[in-house]
Amino acid sequence: MSEIIRAKWTMDGATTLPEAAAKLREKATELDALHAGGYRLAWPVDDDYGTVLAPGEEPGDDEEDEALFDTNEALTLTEG
Numbered sequence: 001m002s003e004i005i006r007a008k009w010t011m012d013g014a015t016t017l018p019e020a021a022a023k024l025r026e027k028a029t030e031l032d033a034l035h036a037g038g039y040r041l042a043w044p045v046d047d048d049y050g051t052v053l054a055p056g057e058e059p060g061d062d063e064e065d066e067a068l069f070d071t072n073e074a075l076t077l078t079e080g
Contacts, residue, residue: 002042002051002057005031005052007027007048043059
C-alpha cells in the first residue's frame, strides 16, 4: 500500500537557522532510509504531496492508489 509523504511543516517550531537546518536534515535522513529500504516515489512530488511505493509495488496496484490518482487528475482538470 502506498503512503503519502509531506514536508510542509518540517521546520515548524524552529527558532534559529541551525535548528531549522537540523529539522530539514532529520527529514532528509528519513527519506534516505526509505530509499535504502527500496521505497520510491510513484510520480513527482506535486504541491508538497509525494506518494511513496513499497518495494515491488506499482502505481495503481490497489484501489486506494487508483482513487488517489483519480482525485489528483480531477483536481488538475478543474484547476486548469
